[in-house]
Each structure stands twice: as structure tokens, then as C-alpha cells.
Amino acid sequence: MNAFAPGLPTPQVTSQEKALGRATYAGDLKIAGMLHAKLLRSPHAHARILNVDVSRAIALPGVRAVFTGDDVPQRAWGVKHKQQHVLAREVVRFVGEEIAAVVAIDEDTAEEALDLIRVEYEPLPALIDPSQALEPNAVKVHPGGNLADEIGIVRGDVDSAFAEADIVHEETYTTHSQYPGYMEPMATLATTDGSGKLTVWTATQSVFLARQRLAEALDRPVSTVRVVQPTVGGGFGGKIIEERSSVIAGFLAAATDRPVRLCLSRIDDMLSGAFSVPMKIRLKMGMTRDGRITAKDVSIRADCGAYAGLAPEVMLVTAMRSDNMQRLEHTRSHAQLVYTHTMPRGAFRGFGGTQMAFALNSHLTAMADLAGIDPIELHRQNAIRTGDLSIHGWKIGSCGLPECLNQIEGAIGWTEKRSRPKQRGVLRRGIGMAAAMHVSGNRTMGNWDGSTIVLKVNEDGRVVVLTSEADVGQGSNTMLSQICAHELGVPLSHVSVQTPDTDFTPYCLGSIASRVTINAGKAMIKAAREARETILAAAAEKLGCDAIDLTIEDGVVQSTSNANHFAKLPDICRYHIFRHGGEGIHIKATHDPDTVMMDGDHYGNIAPAYSFAAQAVEVEVDTETGQVRLIESWLSDDCGKAINPLAVHGQSNGAAVQAIGWTLCEELQFEEGRLMNGNLADYTMPTADSVPEMHSSIVESMDPNGPLGAKGASETAILPGAPAIANAVFDAIGVRITDLPITPEKILAAIAAQKEKRDA
């Protein structure tokens, strides 16, 4: 039996090279003649560029070229909204927007040259506050106005359902933007070859989406661009297609016809966005006395900053995804996405789910209190179940939510802790919980959500896997290796997953929407099984027996009926090559899940499976300093079959910590659109000693559509953290914080207000 078979904890196949410092990130790459780029950013939130004088910068020894908005293609790029250029042209729309680029022999020279560029701006009034965006006389961010997107979804008869409710509760929640905080700031090396072809090594979650965008932004045919993914130090949604530096690097290499390296410093990385989308969510829900949710009415105002990017898709998730977690019949959602003169916001782990999870779970705990029901019980009672069709047409093939709820309830000692007397001292403890769901895959592009694996078995029986699904640290290469090794009957170390490269690896969408395990995993099974059949057929031919009787184990082909019929895998692989005119075992397998695109009314089963999670936490609130400390955290993730439980725990705990950061520690401080704490000393992400031991458990609901029953893990796990903490804070001190982050100041103010009310 393979020690790293699917289901067994398996160290990441990439861990050795990382631990040895041998993994090669984009910033490590060097090419002879390589130049270095630095970017000049706008100090204004909104201004017209009157003149850019680069003469002194160009004159600096060592500077090779300086580019401005006048030099870049006129064609605008974007996701749906085509509104960005490689460098800002004529107008800047946020502090930090790139207006010029210097290419020099080293970074210091390029940096020095930035100081020599003279830009004349005409500062214009800026729209910073999203609540002003749709006012009739608001400053316009784009000529078409400030409404970037609008969504309306109505199901059932919401008004009648409210009329029938015994309890109606309404509240407004606000959420703030979070920096993805990956270890590796954006880095790119780009170069052209003698034929003019552009090759770009960049930190990306998707080489093909990156290529598509480079082709668009640089206004050149797709096939004249090659994108390669080196080792990537985390993405969390920030490295899909909204970051801009890889586009700038590609442009600079093409324009200078030289290799150009563009690595953002941490400050640069933080100035350029795109962080998560801040939202204001008004939520109204109706419930019967015994805890059945009857009606839900949501209205959302989201701020995408200066450019829309993926924010419309993010907002759609906020507007409807969580509805599918419960058995609802009447819901209404209205969401508006507005522009402001602030940095672009967009995709972030959870993809719009965290914002709504905060509102919904805060709300449900408040309503459970109103009804006198335990919140876990309320979740259990309303939870969608395996086999259900949800209100938006999602087919729930597996749902482990009830088991997740059971697990966290038992683990934290929920019943016992809830029944303890309310604390009166300076330090008060409280518990809270939340639950959430997420997609595993999402059919949004080209009516396709498939994945293709190319598998090559070498003449020594070892395997090379070609895929363009990106391992950005989450462990997909390990998952693919485990499945491949298991299906083929070879040791894990005999499988190697190659790096995504648009010229060599098959077309894939990459690491987005928790789609890789469920879709690429399926393709991997298909490819490995086909390879196995090919090998067994060749073996049967060579050994003169029936393929049906043969198996492969530990690299040996063995007959189950005749012990004398066996051969080593390399012998069979060589045999195959020679008997097929030099053709090795070269398999291509594709899997496209049986899903649909949403229809015009946002209805339809978009994902092959759905994941669920629940979390319970205990906090301690210091009532004199407002500090909230986590005491315990238990997270349960229904990810279907955990192909690599070690990785799932890592993802669950990492996600839970990222949620703690969003809720309690991280806060981007802006002054007039200018980021004031763009460094990791002042933008404080959670550290190892700031969190308690993180506990996670797994529910294996075994989805019929998943490879070996697996679904996506890791995005779901970030969703319940914030509301679980907010609910625990409420339990501890009796005040509910509805706007994130939960800062010491807000806690102190809430306690003061509570005291004032009591004393009045």
C-alpha cells in the first residue's frame, strides 16, 4: 500500500525545494542582459496628467528607457469593463496608479531615476466615499458614471413571506478591504526573443488568463505571448488577473526588446491593489417562532475602487451564494457596485463570500437570541441537505454541514460554555459560531470549467504530468501526484508535475473558484487510468496473457492468475516505445463537469459540488483596553474526501488565521485615498504568537461528482471566522459590532454606549 495514497497525510511534493531555498520564484530568475524596472505612481487620487518630463531621468547614466502613458497601446484592457491601460493615460484615478516606468541597469538606478521625472498634474476633486458615488452631482470616476454593475435577483414572494414571519430583524453590516498578504510580492521577468515573441515568467494563479490579458493589454496576438509560472509564494486571489505589474513588465520587455525584471517591493505591492471588495450590506430576514427562515432581503453597496476588474463577479457571489446554504423559498437581492477614486478591489480568497458570511451569521445569531433558540440549532434546522435543489438551482450532491455543526459543537464544549454565568470582571469570555458554503468550481468562462491533463510515462516507468492548474502553495501538485501514483501503482516520488507554461502545458483556467481538485483531480484519474490500460495492454502483449488479469503495484506489472507472469514497469514502457514506432505512453485526458452557466436570472447549477464549513471560537475581551484575544478556535471543513488531510488542515488553519486578521488585526488606513500603512510593520497581519492553537477537523461527505469524493478545501474555511468572532464578542460583552474590523476603539465605544444606556 502506498504510504501517500489519497486520504493519507502527505508532505507537499514542493516542500523539499522550498525548505532548501532551491525553489525558483520569478524574482530569482536571471537572463543575460537583464534590465530592471521601477514604477512611478500617482500621488493624487484624481488628477489630469498635464505633462511628464522624463528628460532628466533618461539622462541619468544607467537608465535605458523611460515610458509614460503616451507610449502604451491605446487599447484598454479589463475583465468585462475595458478601462485600464498599461500606464495611466491622461487621467489618474487612484493614489498609486502607475504613470511612468523606468528601465535601467539595476534597481537602484531605476529608483533614482524615478525622482528625476517631473510630472505636472492638475489635481481634480476626488470621489473617495462610496456612499457618495451615486449622488446626482458626484464626481465621475469614468465618463459613464459611477455605477459599475448592478444585480437584482428575486425568488418567490418575499413580501408575503415577511408578512407571515413571527420575527423580522434588520441590520446593516459593513466590511473592509483586506490585503492578500502573500509572502511573495508580485514579481515578473519578461523577455522577447529574436522572432519578437514575448515570454513572461510571472507569479500567477493562471497562466492562460494571464496570457489572454497580456495579449489584450499589449494589443498583440495571443500566440505571440508565452506565460510561464515559476514557483509562486501565495496568491489568495490577488494574482489572478487584476494585478497590473506583470502587464507592465511584459510591455517594457517588448518595448525595449530586452529582458526586463519587475519585482514589487512590499510597499509597491500594497499600493497597487487589488484588495478585497469593501461592502455595506443591509440584511432583513424573517423567521417563524420555531426558527424556520421564511424570507431574506439583501441590499448591497460594494466599492470596486477605480477599475471594476473581477469585482462584479465578486459582488454576485455576495448577493446570492449564501442563500444556497439554507432551505429558502423567498429571497430578494439588490446589489450595486460603485467606482471611487481609490485602489482597485477585487478577487480575494472566498470571492465575496466573507462579506456576506459576516452579515448573515451575525444576523442569524441575533435572530436565534430573539427566538430563544441556540444558534447552532438554528443553523441545523435550516441547513440545506444532500440531494436538495437550492433556491438558485444548485444541485447539492453532498452536504456535510450538519456534521460540521456537530463537530464544532462538541469540540469547543458549546453547551457547557453557553450555560455558564455571564462574566462580570475586566476580562470577559464569550463563544460564537458561524457556518458557510462555497463552490467547488464555477462555470463562468466560455461555458467550460474543465481541466486537461497530459501524462507521459517515461521509459523508466516514471511519470511526468503536464497541467496548467497552478500550485501557488495550496498543494495541487501534491494532490495530482497522489492520485496519479495511486491509480498507476507507482511511488509518489516517481511522479513529477511540471510547471504551467502556455506553450507546453494544456489549456486550463488555473487556481480560482476552488476548482482544481474537483476538476483537475477528475482529469488526473482519467489520464492515469488510461495510461494504466495502455501499459497493461502492452504488458499483456509482451507477456502473452490477458490484460484483465494484470495489475500494477509498486512499479511492477503482475498477473493475478499466474505468478510467473510479471514484468517491471520500465521494461513494459520501453517495450511500448519500441513497438509503437518510438511513441511513448502519452495520454491526454479532459474532464468537463456536468454543470451549466447561470442563466440571465442567475439560476442554474454552476458547480459540480459545494463545500461547507462551520467554526466555533472562544474570545476574551479586555473591557478596559478593548483588546479581543482568541482563546480557542475549532473549524470543521466539509471538503468531501480529503485527498491530503495534511494540506486540508494547513488550508483550514491558514484560512482561519487570515479571517482573524481581517476581523481583529488588519486595517488599511487611508487618508483621502492615500494608503498610510503600506508596510507589514504598520499593517499588522496575525503572527504565530498572536493566535491560539488552531484546531481543524474534516467532514468527508464524499461527493458523487468529486474525484474519489473530493471537493474544494480552503476557501470555505475563511468564511465563518469573522462572524464567529463577532458573535463571541457579543456573547462576552453584550454588544454587537456590525462594522469590521472589530477594533479596540469600537469595543470601548460600544461598552461606553452600553453603560450610558444602562445608567440613563
Next chain:
Amino acid sequence: MRDFHYLEPRTVSEATAMLADHGEEACVFAGGTALILALRQRMMAPGVLVSLGQLEEMRAIRFDPKEGLLIGAMARHNDIARSKIVRQHYPVVAEMAGGLANPQVRNQATIGGNLCYADPSTDPPACLLALGAELTIKGQHGARRIPMDEFNVDYFTVAMEPGEILTQIRLPPPDQEVTTFYRRHLRTPAEHRPVANLALAVRNRGGAFEDVRLIVGAATPAPQLLDGVQDYLSGRSVTAEVAAEAADRAAEEMFPISDGRGDEGFRRQVVRALTRRLVAEAANLDWKETE
């Protein structure tokens, strides 16, 4: 970051001579944790860095019954935290040094660099001030000693002349009747730097406080001696009410800074909480109970 020359003197006098030679171009380099950041952000661009890294004598930590505890300015925070000598004579200093920043910074940054840089959101100044520290400063023309009270002038400003080196921190021999308490507060557990800290030294004579020294740090531009609260507490036997009153007075008396880590009101509130807790603790009262 601009290119610079990196010099490694072998003696303190060689170091001061180098500093004198290069004048304004030169800058002392200790652990580099603050300096490298400043260089990278191009807040400073010295042409010459004079490293104190080879001056082993400046790392030493000694105790002399007459002089007291002598800490070389090049001692790293973790050297101090782990030193048997410090833990024996001034456990509060060892604890303070072992609890600041994070392990990486404690292993690299020096106490001298910490004091000379005079970033307000740091730990040692308030603690050392409560203990009556005295600093030895050497220049090209000799050495001088100044009390810690006179050292911190303002944000990032200390009473040192260009070309001078802080070589040693001296804490007088401990007075067995005086107990010193130190506590820092982080805005959130994920912060490294304190939003406020407080040091309290008292002689507890049968329940009554005497010789009170109360210093607030990190929340003020430079560590601030809270004379008013000291006077209030002197001679008093401390009850929960007295601790609460002292806390209110401390919050009132301090001159808080206001920045991204906390505004004025928040800093006052934190100092109020710290004062109440520390004073109660010094009087063996439980600060966790209220109402």
C-alpha cells in the same frame, strides 16, 4: 538603497575617530534593524557605515556591587533577556527585553540601537528610566555620563552629539526594598510594538507606597515621568479606589501621541488601564475584578 562604505573598527576610540573623520557622511551601525529600513526607504543616505559589530567589549553584561548592572550598548535584546546576571539582579529588565518585538528582532537588535534611535513605540526607555539608569557616551574627546532622565528629548531625538557613541547602560545596585513593575500593551495581539507601556517602581512600606517612580512610554513622544501621580501615590496605602484614581490621573497627566496605532483618546484609555493594573498589582490587589 545607495552604496556605502562599511567600516569595522576594533576599538571604541577607533570607531569615534572614524566617525570624526567622515563627519556628516558617517553613521553608526549596530544591529541594523532600524537603520536598514531607513536606508531602504531612503530616509537616510550615509556614505559610510561604522559598524560596532567587532567591539566585543560593548556586548558585555557585568554586575559590580558598587556600580550596579553594566550593560554594553551592543548587547542584543535576547542577550539581556537570557543573561543570568540580569535575571538575578533586575528580573524586570530581563522580562522587558524578552517580551519586546518578536524573536527575529530580539536576536538582532541591540539595546544601544534601540535607545539611540529613540522611536517612541519601544520598550526599554520607560523601564530603564524607572530604574534610574545612567548612560555612558563616548566621543572623540572622551567620555561622559548622563542620567536617563536627560537622554530622550523628543521623537527620534536624544541628547547625543554627532560622532558620539553610546557605550554602556548602568543601573544602580538594586535596592532590595524597591520593586519595579513593567507592563506593555499591544493594540492587538498581532502588533509587535507597544501602543503604551508603563513602569512603576515603589518602596512598599507596610502597605504604603514610598519613593514612587511612574513612567509612561510608547504612548508619549518620549518617556514621561508622571510626577502628579507619583505625588498622589506617595505615602498612600493603596486600595482599589486609590488605584482607580491614580489611573484617571495618569490618563490626564500624560501628553499622548496620536497616530495610526492609536489616537490620543485611545492612548489615554490604555494608560488608564495599565496604571490601574500596575498599581493594584504593586499593592497585591486583584485588578481583574470589577463592579
